[in-house]
Amino acid sequence: MRPQHLRDGREFRSDKFMPRLVYGSDAVRAFVLCLEPGQGLAPRVDSEEMVCCVIEGRAKLTVGREVYSVSAGDVAAAPPGETRGIEAEDRCVVLWVHVSRGSGRHG
Numbered sequence: 001m002r003p004q005h006l007r008d009g010r011e012f013r014s015d016k017f018m019p020r021l022v023y024g025s026d027a028v029r030a031f032v033l034c035l036e037p038g039q040g041l042a043p044r045v046d047s048e049e050m051v052c053c054v055i056e057g058r059a060k061l062t063v064g065r066e067v068y069s070v071s072a073g074d075v076a077a078a079p080p081g082e083t084r085g086i087e088a089e090d091r092c093v094v095l096w097v098h099v100s101r102g103s104g105r106h107g
Contacts (some may be wrong), residue, residue, distance in 0.1 A: 004022055006022075006032055006055050006093065006095060007055070007056075007093065010032070010034045010093060011034055012034045012035075012036055012091065013034075013036070014036055016039070017033060017034055017035050017036070017039045017040075018034075019031040019032070019033050019096070020032045020033075020034070022095075026100070027099060027100050028097065028098070028099050028100070029097070029098045030095060030096070030097045030098075031095070031096045031097075031098075032055075032093065032094070032095060032096075033086070033092075033093070033094040033095075033096050034092075034093055035057070035059070035086075035087075035088035035091070035092040035093075035094065036088060036091060037088050037089060037090050037091065038087065038088065039087070039088050040059065040060075040085065040086045040087035040088055041084075041085050041086050041087075041096075042085050043062040043083050043084065043085030044083065044084070044085060045081060045082065045083050046078075046080070046081075046082075046084060046098070047080050047081065047101065048080055048098040048099060048100050048101065049077065049078065049079055049080055049098070049099040049100075049101075050077060050078045050082075050084050050096065050097065050098055050099075051075065051076075051077045051095075051096075051097040051099070052070075052075065052076050052077070052084075052086065052094060052095070052096055052097075053074070053075045053094065053095040053097075054070050054071055054072050054073065054074045054075075054092065054093075054094050055072060055093040055094060055095060056072050056091070056092060056093040057071070057072065057088060057089070057090050057091050057092030057093060058070065058071040058072075058088075058089040058090050058092065059071075059086050059087060059088045059089055059092050059094065060086070060087045060089060061076055061084075061085075061086050062083060062084060062085040062086070063076055063077075063078045063082065063083070063084055064078070064082050064083055065083070069089075080101055
């Protein structure tokens with residue numbers, strides 16, 4: 001995969017956001033989320049691990065039963081079977097990565 005800058009190709013839409021796949025394999029899918037205030041992913045349980053890195057802006061991140069205020073530079077993760085979701089507080093760019101079970105070593 002050729003290197004990409006996470007700020008390249010950003011697209012903000014007021015009607016709804018469109019996750020942009022920046023990497024995909026059988027084991028890993030990485031998306032850039034360009035969120036306007038109030039947009040995001042509703043909290044839900046997922047069978048994959050999740051890693052979230054906030055590139056720009058601020059958001060509320062749900063992991064399990066907790067809701068965290070996160071901002072540029074923050075990284076968080078959720079194991080398989082754990083609730084996760086995100087809602088932008090202001091214009092926000094997030095790298096959202098899913099890692100499938102059995103995809104290799106974790107640590």
